[in-house]
Amino acid sequence: MEHETAIPADTHSQRVLDLASQKGLLRASDLDAIDAPRVVLTRLIAAGLLDRVGRGLYRLPGHPISEHEGLMVVATKAPQAVFCLLTALQFHGLTTQLPRQVWIAMPRGSHSPRIDYPPIRMVQMAGRAHLSGVEEHLCNEVKVRIYSPAKTVVDCFKHRNKIGLDVALEALKDAWRTRKASADDLWRYAQDCRVATVMRPYMEAVAHE
Known part of the structure; x- marks a missing residue:
């Protein structure tokens, strides 16, 4: 818990957005690699900064859809x-x-x-x-x-x-x-x-x- 509070929520959000931009299609499990809590996804969706395209799958609004x-x-x-x-x-x-x-x-x-x-x-x-x-x-x-x-x-x-x-x-x-x-x-x-x-x-x- 100390580790989470040491990093501001907006930093978590930026990390998640950067990862979504890099990967195109973001899985909820991908957040584990950047040590970000899953609740960040909910916040970003509510703010209109992230779209949910399927259960546990997300991408940036307007992000070009990958061929695959x-x-x-x-x-x-x-x-x-x-x-x-x-x-x-x-x-x-x-x-x-x-x-x-x-x-x-x-x-x-x-x-x-x-x-x-x-x-x-x-x-x-x-x-x-x-x-x-x-x-x-x-x-x-x-x-x-x-x-x-x-x-x-x-x-x-x-x-x-x-x-x-x-x-x-x-x-x-x-x-x-x-x-x-x-x-x-x-x-x-x-x-x-x-x-x-x-x-x-x-x-x-x-x-x-």
């Missing part, structure tokens, strides 16, 4: 989720689509995570279809689990009724053209996801273009 902010929020709230389909395509630069929701994959039988921001769309996967092709990336110190380009393309064919065959074809062509997915990887994941028969003619056509 939605992923960081979801990964913080549901670390078991794997980003997939349109969200993974956007992450890997394999689509011109701008998804209105964050797409996540969860094990079959899972309930959708309770997240008030951003809107999420969950698909359930089982066995190797869920476990294979998972990559881990760091976005502003938040670990994000996301399917690889090859696995994502295959998932798009598997779930073409949800996102459209045209999107799956665009992703396949882009992944092939940019060499972000090899034929071997695509075929292996196609077998894991039991969609090899569907993908074969499209893969053959792209390979001969």
